[in-house]
Amino acid sequence: MKIPSRDRLLGACLGLMLSAVPVLAHHSFAAEYDSKTLVTVTGVITKVEWTNPHIYFYVDVKDASGTVVNWAVEGYPPNTLKRTGFTRDDLKIGDMVTVTAYKAKDSSSRLAGREVTFPDGSKKFAGPAGAR
Amino acid sequence: MTASLRFLALAALPVALGFAQSPSAPPAAQPIPRTADGKPNLSGVWQGGGVSLYGDAADGTQRKYAAPVNPPPKREPLPYQSWAEAKSKTFTPADDPTLRCLLPGIPRITSMPMPFEIVQTPTEIVIAYESFHAFRIIPINDKLQHPNDLVPTWMGDAVARWDGDTLVVDVTGFNDKTWLSGTGSIHSEDLHVVERFQLNSDDTITYTATVTDPKVLTKPWTTGALLRRPPNTRVEEYECIENNQDVQHIAK
Numbered sequence: 001m002k003i004p005s006r007d008r009l010l011g012a013c014l015g016l017m018l019s020a021v022p023v024l025a026h027h028s029f030a031a032e033y034d035s036k037t038l039v040t041v042t043g044v045i046t047k048v049e050w051t052n053p054h055i056y057f058y059v060d061v062k063d064a065s066g067t068v069v070n071w072a073v074e075g076y077p078p079n080t081l082k083r084t085g086f087t088r089d090d091l092k093i094g095d096m097v098t099v100t101a102y103k104a105k106d107s108s109s110r111l112a113g114r115e116v117t118f119p120d121g122s123k124k125f126a127g128p129a130g131a132r
Numbered sequence: 133m134t135a136s137l138r139f140l141a142l143a144a145l146p147v148a149l150g151f152a153q154s155p156s157a158p159p160a161a162q163p164i165p166r167t168a169d170g171k172p173n174l175s176g177v178w179q180g181g182g183v184s185l186y187g188d189a190a191d192g193t194q195r196k197y198a199a200p201v202n203p204p205p206k207r208e209p210l211p212y213q214s215w216a217e218a219k220s221k222t223f224t225p226a227d228d229p230t231l232r233c234l235l236p237g238i239p240r241i242t243s244m245p246m247p248f249e250i251v252q253t254p255t256e257i258v259i260a261y262e263s264f265h266a267f268r269i270i271p272i273n274d275k276l277q278h279p280n281d282l283v284p285t286w287m288g289d290a291v292a293r294w295d296g297d298t299l300v301v302d303v304t305g306f307n308d309k310t311w312l313s314g315t316g317s318i319h320s321e322d323l324h325v326v327e328r329f330q331l332n333s334d335d336t337i338t339y340t341a342t343v344t345d346p347k348v349l350t351k352p353w354t355t356g357a358l359l360r361r362p363p364n365t366r367v368e369e370y371e372c373i374e375n376n377q378d379v380q381h382i383a384k
Contacts, residue, residue, distance in 0.1 A: 026378070028225030028315070052375065080183060083184035125190070
């Protein structure tokens with residue numbers, strides 16, 4: 001799946017349930033990501049960095065023209081994820097995952113991950129909801 | 133009003149406010165745990181906020197708590213002197229010291245969405261914070277006497293005394309590099325913080341911090357947090373500088 005040209009907005013129904021102030025612990029969410037626009041990407045996990053102050057995993061996403069872009073997806077700190085039931089073992093290199101996320105404001109290939117859908121269809125939150 | 137009527141009225145209040153956990157039995161006040169020397173026992177793991185404490189509203193894991201018996205004060209805007217207000221507005225989130233994994237200072241660290249552990253002895257209180265690997269070793273000292281060789285530091289120098297059942301922590305010796313709360317919440321080296329930790333019957337701690345800084349503020353400023361015991365949580369490692377990509381990408 002590609003990133004839609006104008007970033008598909010899923011906020012209409014999700015937004016009603018989400019908190020207004022995203023918290024990423026060590027930096028301002030809104031200063032780095034477009035916290036109002038949720039996008040969806042599907043791709044294959046190529047690398048996992050289970051690190052502080054935030055985890056990153058990288059996903060190869062192919063667009064309509066066949067071009068592959070490797071997106072970096074940022075999430076909560078490792079300890080926070082573990083405490084919410086999202087473990088390091090959930091992210092397996094080679095797995096196809098769908099991620100809802102917020103794009104970086106600086107146009108780099110970086111995303112603030114919100115929800116990950118795993119190959120078995122289960123879903124877990126990787127990071128906070130954006131602002132409404 | 134008779135004593136019994138007064139009791140009934142008080143017992144009904146949480147129900148009226150929608151806080152009761154069950155229609156038949158409002159939660160009874162529990163005596164607070166105490167140490168052998170009779171002080172409230174603050175020891176344990178505590179946390180002021182964050183998804184690992186409160187859950188996520190969107191996935192049904194949000195935890196519901198009864199209204200706290202002793203809520204912290206509502207945070208007011210910082211009462212800056214005009215020059216300080218102007219200077220404060222020159223900062224952006226890209227200037228946040230914690231973005232560079234520097235210590236958050238006091239009182240900001242208390243509201244970070246990570247746990248910390250309080251270890252209490254009759255002669256000192258130790259607080260080990262997960263966030264930024266901070267720690268404080270706080271001597272109990274009824275005269276609140278600080279060492280006379282202080283140089284400015286990020287977390288300041290803390291001494292404590294018991295005021296009845298409230299632990300009062302007096303903190304001074306700060307540098308001027310931390311923020312008090314949000315973006316640009318600056319202070320000077322004259323910052324003085326008085327923190328209060330009050331253990332409540334509902335197993336929460338009401339934390340308040342009164343901040344004075346005559347070089348920067350027009351009057352004292354008070355902030356606070358409600359601390360809860362995060363479930364199944366121990367304080368673990370947080371090596372913030374390990375993979376700090378945000379510092380290169382955050383908007384200036």
